Amino acid sequence: xxxxxxxxxxxxxxxxxxxxxxxxxxxxxxxxxxxxxxxxxxxxxxxxxxxxxxxxxxxxxxxxxxxxxxxxxxxxxxxxxxxxxxxxxxxxxxxxxxxxxxxxxxxxxxxxxxxxxxxxxxxxxxxxxxxxxxxxxxxxxxxxxxxxxxxxx
Amino acid sequence: xxxxxxxxxxxxxxxxxxxxxxxxxxxxxxxxxxxxxxxxxxxxxxxxxxxxxxxxxxxxxxxxxxxxxxxxxxxxxxxxxxxxxxxxxxxxxxxxxxxxxxxxxxxxxxxxxxxxxxxxxxxxxxxxxxxxxxxxxxxxxxxxxxxxxxxxxxxxxxxxxxxxxxxxxxxxxxxxxxxxxxxxxxxxxxxxxxxxxxxxxxxxxxxxxxxxxxxxxxxxxxxxxxxxxxxxxxxxxxxxxxxxxxxxxxxxxxxxxxxxxxxxxxxxxxxxxxxxxxxxxxxxxxxxxxxxxxxxxxxxxxxxxxxxxxxxxxxxxxxxxxxxxxxxxxxxxxxxxxxxxxxxxxxxxxxxxxxxxxxxxxxxxxxxxxxxxxxxxxxxxxxxxxxxxxxxxxxxxxxxxxxxxxxxxxxxxxxxxxxxxxxxxxxxxxxxxxxxxxxxxxxxxxxxxxxxxxxxxxxxxxxxxxxxxxxxxxxxxxxxxxxxxxxxxxxxxxxxxxxxxxxxxxxxxxxxxxxxxxxxxxxxxxxxxxxxxxxxxxxxxxxxxxxxxxxxxxxxxxxxxxxxxxxxxxxxxxxxxxxxxxxxxxxxxxxxxxxxxxxxxxxxxxxxxxxxxxxxxxxxxxxxxxxxxxxxxxxxxxxxxxxxxxxxxxxxxxxxxxxxxxxxxxxxxxxxxxxxxxxxxxxxxxxxxxxxxxxxxxxxxxxxxxxxxxxxxxxxxxxxxxxxxxxxxxxxxxxxxxxxxxxx
Ligand code: FES
Ligand code: FES
Numbered sequence: 075x076x077x078x079x080x081x082x083x084x085x086x087x088x089x090x091x092x093x094x095x096x097x098x099x100x101x102x103x104x105x106x107x108x109x110x111x112x113x114x115x116x117x118x119x120x121x122x123x124x125x126x127x128x129x130x131x132x133x134x135x136x137x138x139x140x141x142x143x144x145x146x147x148x149x150x151x152x153x154x155x156x157x158x159x160x161x162x163x164x165x166x167x168x169x170x171x172x173x174x175x176x177x178x179x180x181x182x183x184x185x186x187x188x189x190x191x192x193x194x195x196x197x198x199x200x201x202x203x204x205x206x207x208x209x210x211x212x213x214x215x216x217x218x219x220x221x222x223x224x225x226x227x
Numbered sequence: 228x229x230x231x232x233x234x235x236x237x238x239x240x241x242x243x244x245x246x247x248x249x250x251x252x253x254x255x256x257x258x259x260x261x262x263x264x265x266x267x268x269x270x271x272x273x274x275x276x277x278x279x280x281x282x283x284x285x286x287x288x289x290x291x292x293x294x295x296x297x298x299x300x301x302x303x304x305x306x307x308x309x310x311x312x313x314x315x316x317x318x319x320x321x322x323x324x325x326x327x328x329x330x331x332x333x334x335x336x337x338x339x340x341x342x343x344x345x346x347x348x349x350x351x352x353x354x355x356x357x358x359x360x361x362x363x364x365x366x367x368x369x370x371x372x373x374x375x376x377x378x379x380x381x382x383x384x385x386x387x388x389x390x391x392x393x394x395x396x397x398x399x400x401x402x403x404x405x406x407x408x409x410x411x412x413x414x415x416x417x418x419x420x421x422x423x424x425x426x427x428x429x430x431x432x433x434x435x436x437x438x439x440x441x442x443x444x445x446x447x448x449x450x451x452x453x454x455x456x457x458x459x460x461x462x463x464x465x466x467x468x469x470x471x472x473x474x475x476x477x478x479x480x481x482x483x484x485x486x487x488x489x490x491x492x493x494x495x496x497x498x499x500x501x502x503x504x505x506x507x508x509x510x511x512x513x514x515x516x517x518x519x520x521x522x523x524x525x526x527x528x529x530x531x532x533x534x535x536x537x538x539x540x541x542x543x544x545x546x547x548x549x550x551x552x553x554x555x556x557x558x559x560x561x562x563x564x565x566x567x568x569x570x571x572x573x574x575x576x577x578x579x580x581x582x583x584x585x586x587x588x589x590x591x592x593x594x595x596x597x598x599x600x601x602x603x604x605x606x607x608x609x610x611x612x613x614x615x616x617x618x619x620x621x622x623x624x625x626x627x628x629x630x631x632x633x634x635x636x637x638x639x640x641x642x643x644x645x646x647x648x649x650x651x652x653x654x655x656x657x658x659x660x661x662x663x664x665x666x667x668x669x670x671x672x673x674x675x676x677x678x679x680x681x682x683x684x685x686x687x688x689x690x691x692x693x694x695x696x697x698x699x700x701x702x703x704x705x706x707x708x709x710x711x712x713x714x715x716x717x718x719x720x721x722x723x724x725x726x727x728x729x730x731x732x733x734x735x736x737x738x739x740x741x742x743x744x745x746x747x748x749x750x751x752x753x754x755x756x757x758x759x760x761x762x763x764x765x766x767x768x769x770x771x772x773x774x775x776x777x778x779x780x781x782x783x784x785x786x787x788x789x790x791x792x793x794x795x796x797x798x799x800x801x802x803x804x805x806x807x808x809x810x811x812x813x814x815x816x817x818x819x820x821x822x823x824x825x826x827x828x829x830x831x832x833x834x835x836x837x838x839x840x841x842x843x844x845x846x847x848x849x850x851x852x853x854x855x856x857x858x859x860x861x862x863x864x865x866x867x868x869x870x871x872x873x874x875x876x877x878x879x880x881x882x883x884x885x886x887x888x889x890x891x892x893x894x895x896x897x898x899x900x901x902x903x904x905x906x907x908x909x910x911x912x913x914x915x916x917x918x919x920x921x922x923x924x925x926x927x928x929x930x931x932x933x934x935x936x937x938x939x940x941x942x943x944x945x946x947x948x949x950x951x952x953x954x955x956x957x958x959x960x961x962x963x964x965x966x967x968x969x970x971x
Contacts, residue, residue: 097526101481106473107466109650111601112683116910119601147466155465162464166456166876169884170296171463172470172601172650197919203910205601205651206296207887209921211880 076140080105081149091137095129096120098136099146107147107175111203118202121176121183122146128183147175150182157226158182161219169206176202181216190220258379259386259438265289265323272432274390277383278307279321284411284425286313288380289323292372293622294459295649295656296884297940298877299372301457303380305873306373309450310384310442311391313424314410320458322646373873374842374936385440394430395421445871445932454876459648470650471605471620476676479607480509481525482668483532484681486517486689487540489903490548490763494518495539504531511536512671519668525680542903545763550595550695550900553762557717560758561590561699573745578752583705587791589784591700592965593776595898596693596769597686597905597913602650605680606661608669610635615642615666616676620649622657626729630659634666653888654768658691659729684908691767692898694719696776700784702750704792709803712750714780716743717758719766721773728765743773746781747810747839748803764900770888774840774945779893779966782836782949787962796953797823797835809868809931810837813844816929817866821848831861832958836949843869843937847886847946849922851954858894858968860922860951868929869937878939879926885943886924891915893948897967 075086080103089102099105099122108131111119115133122131123145150156155163158178168174177200184191184199191199196216204212260276267273270282279287288304300320308318388408395413396403399421406413406421413421445451462468487493493516504511507527512519518538522528607618608631615635621627624644632639649656665679681689696718703711743757769775789799797818804811814837818824827833830852837846850862865882872878895914899906907913948966956962963969 093524093526097524101524101526104475106469106475109470109601110472110603110680112910114683114909114911117601151465159464163460166460166880168296168457168460168463169298169880170294170601170649170651171459171468174463175466178464197921200918203601203915203917205599205653205888205915207884207916208880209887209916209918210883210924213918213921 076136078136078139078141079143081145082152087136089136091135091140093136095122095124095131095134095136095139095144099131099144105146105148109172109175111173111176116203117173117176118180118200119173119176121179121202123179123183126183126186128180145179147179150178156182157222158185158215158219160222161215165211165215165218167208167211167215169208173202173204173206174208177204177212181212181219184216185220185223189223191216259383259436261436270428272428274387274431275383275436277380278311278387280387280391280424280428280431282425282428284317284423286311286318286411286424288318288320290320291323292376293620293646293649293652293656295620295622295652297372297881298457298459298874300459301455302373302873302877303376304458305450305455306376306380307384307387309448310381311388311424312408312410312449313384314412315450315455317411317424318458374938377936381442382440385442386437389437389440390431390434391424391427393434394427398422398427398430451873452871453874455874457877463648468648470602471607471618471647472602472650472678472680474607474618474647474678476607476609476618478675480521480523480672480675480677481528482512482519482521482665482677482679483525483529484517484519484664484679484685485532485536485538486681486685487542488688489540489542489546490765490900491543491545492516492540492903493543495541497539498537500535500537505535510671512668514664514667517664519664519679521668521672521677525678529682545903548763548900548903550764550898553764553900554592554695554697557695557697557760558590558592560717560760561697561715563758573756574754575752577754578703578710581703581705581710584703584710585705585791587702587704587784587788589700589787589962589964591698591780591783593693593696593779594896594966595695595764595766595900596775596892596896597690597898597907598651598653598655598769599687599690599910599913599915600649600651600653600655603681603683603686604655604661605678606665607676607678608665609676610666610669611674613637613641615669616645617642617662617665618645618647619661619665620647620652620656621662622649622652622654626657627659627662630662630729631666634663635670653770654772655690657768660689683910687898687908687913688905689765690898691721691725691765693769693775693892694721694766695764696780698777698780700780700787702784702788702791704788706792709750709788709792709799711752711754712746712748713754713756714743714777715756715758716777716780717760718776719762719764720759721766721768723759724761724766725768743777746785747807747837748785748800749806750803770885771840771941771944774838774941775889775892775948776966778836778838778840778945779948779952782838782946783952783956783962783964786834786949786953786956795824800835800837809934810839810844812931813837813846813866813868813929816927817846817848817864820866820925820927821850821862821864823848830958832954832956834950834953834955834957836946836953838942838945840942840945841938841940842935843867843939843942845882845942845946847950849947849950849954851951851958853958853970856970858951858955858970860890860894860920860954863922863924863947863950864927865924865943865946866927866929867939867942868931868934869939869942870934871932871936872928872930875928878928881939882926882943883924885941886947887916887921889944889947890920890922890951893951893967894920895967
């Protein structure tokens with residue numbers, strides 16, 4: 075048993091300690107919003123927050139997050155939508171949508187660190203892959219999310 | 228000559244999809260459907276085969292096409308909602324059953340089989356081309372979907388509206404002509420509220436569905452042509468959209484797969500290490516060309532496959548296959564003269580030698596490409612009591628059902644397909660290979676659902692690749708005029724192989740699907756040849772199919788012709804398009820928006836390219852820089868004429884998407900084969916465009932509402948590689964004739 079906090083809730087997980095967090099989420103906790111794209115930390119589809127930091131969950135083992143706080147796309151917004159999700163809707167970002175949870179999680183983490191990122195900072199921080207090519211909308215949506223976050227403060 | 232022409236027509240059919248759809252219409256009788264076609268749940272009433280209304284006022288539209296990001300659910304629903312005068316916020320879609328009115332592939336396969344054997348080849352070709360048109364075109368991004376739905380779905384909406392009006396008139400005891408509908412509310416013309424759609428559910432249920440109701444005039448459109456918000460976005464930003472890999476069923480098992488690394492190989496056997504299967508691994512299943520490990524966790528199954536299970540492979544006849552050797556062979560075939568047995572050609576009368584003429588010649592190359600959809604290939608199957616249920620992201624439920632039934636040796640009526648959201652399609656998900664595996668595995672664990680998923684490595688090494696191709700381009704011109712264009716292309720036929728592999732109708736060695744076609748330019752003389760080698764490398768429909776490489780060959784070579792004639796690339800294109808007003812308008816729109824001819828910042832080069840595909844014309848201007856030894860595309864201006872536009876936001880999104888997909892291929896994409904196996908396995912060695920590579924894209928929609936509707940899912944892809952190649956030449960003076968572009 076490994077104890078972790080998932081989306082604010084403490085869970086005891088009966089999976090192998092060396093099971094990657096991605097598969098714990100998808101197979102043991104039925105949280106399938108976090109996606110598998112490559113398994114080698116190359117695409118970002120599996121991005122979640124661990125203690126507020128963006129991490130590629132395919133390459134983080136369950137034992138490494140013992141006692142830590144994990145947030146997935148399902149828990150990003152809480153009661154209402156997160157500013158990132160609002161911006162994503164406003165700019166109609168998703169096409170197939172498969173990569174988007176990873177992008178939104180990475181963006182939310184970026185904005186915590188850099189509330190007003192430049193294009194160059196966005197490009198450097200978001201190295202995720204979108205095969206549908208929604209990058210231009212993503213760039214705009216990141217700026218929009220930054221503005222919405224500021225307005226909410 | 229007659230024979231040749233027909234081939235070309237079929238080729239054209241496949242590459243544009245337009246005729247395929249035309250044909251389909253000719254055979255359609257009634258696509259309105261009845262009440263029972265679209266199953267109503269509690270509190271809902273079906274108005275015909277395409278639309279239901281619920282008591283709460285929701286308008287539910289049948290969506291027979293796969294949503295893989297191209298926005299097709301939104302576009303199709305808008306057609307019905309428009310005619311109903313429905314409130315857009317109340318509209319949603321529901322997966323349509325696999326029935327005739329929504330289009331039916333196996334009906335057509337059976338047509339082909341039922342024919343006199345003497346006609347078999349011809350019919351098979353037709354059937355094959357129609358299937359390919361449907362799968363390869365409609366499937367790859369909605370390039371035909373909206374065109375196909377334009378009439379039947381608007382008719383369905385008009386018929387539903389009429390029925391609702393009739394019910395409202397009875398209810399209010401007024402003449403129907405005195406009623407109107409705005410935003411799902413029926414009122415009298417003088418503004419008295421009569422009923423909402425939801426309030427009419429019971430009354431309308433008693434009326435007979437209506438056929439032959441006239442549709443609106445375009446001038447009266449309120450939703451069509453507007454940037455309506457997409458219907459799938461909310462689910463996709465909250466992580467609640469269900470893709471194939473997200474299907475979760477009680478007691479579900481997972482299967483990981485090792486396909487024979489060498490194309491055409493098969494397992495000889497496997498050895499389970501002493502101690503037997505570990506906890507959580509249930510079974511090892513031998514398939515015709517693969518080994519499957521079934522477990523209670525995909526991760527455990529995949530780990531067992533990677534680290535424990537010993538598989539012995541029989542590599543078969545292709546153990547020495549090498550794409551570099553194959554490329555040299557293609558190059559030799561591209562230089563061969565005369566018609567080999569597999570050459571198909573089209574030629575107009577040659578033009579005599581002219582004074583001061585020059586011959587221009589060059590050889591171009593394009594590699595195999597993987598689709599690399601973001602969601603790896605998968606299929607979930609449950610086999611119980613002789614019945615089969617499949618959940619999968621797929622581009623043709625009819626074909627999947629047909630293949631599933633054949634594999635399971637049961638009747639098609641015993642098979643149900645649930646189409647989930649697709650995490651990308653691009654043509655890959657028209658292939659039924661996963662169905663065959665999933666059905667075989669499900670039969671080995673009857674009564675338990677099993678989710679088969681490939682690792683990214685399997686996905687990349689067992690794709691149906693964009694065919695590798697070599698083209699020898701030739702032209703004759705003087706300083707004043709260009710008069711001959713020649714192309715001799717060598718490459719496998721995606722369509723031909725698909726017909727053989729999927730429909731088992733024998734490989735069709737025709738240029739179909741390679742899109743060796745006559746460019747729109749007014750050269751007085753043409754000679755087009757296609758050499759179509761057969762080969763063991765699986766090839767398939769890759770977004771925009773043959774145009775993805777032939778546009779590169781044609782449009783870069785045209786710039787070489789312009790250079791030889793000492794003409795500006797835009798000016799030569801304009802001259803050669805003087806009898807093609809639509810093409811010319813698109814070209815001019817792109818050039819104008821890009822500021823063609825205006826000075827650029829130093830270190831930037833500009834290139835232009837144009838391609839007609841899938842019924843739409845697209846021109847792009849790329850601005851390119853070299854930074855740190857790497858090609859950087861800074862800006863792309865894209866002009867598109869796709870006829871009438873249903874949703875401009877979706878058109879723009881599809882252009883951007885197509886450009887990024889093509890740019891990934893132009894800058895990085897290359898699948899190579901050594902010792903019979905694909906060398907690349909994951910994104911680190913098959914890189915794609917990311918945010919840091921992303922140019923600014925500006926899309927201009929050139930309106931031509933009276934032209935036939937064209938597709939938008941694919942036409943954005945073909946022009947980007949040549950536009951970038953031409954910009955690299957403008958900047959560096961280096962003509963790069965192979966994809967992906969490499970500076971050194
Ligand atoms: S699945 Fe984790 S980065 Fe790709
Ligand atoms: S939206 Fe399809 S991969 Fe990003």
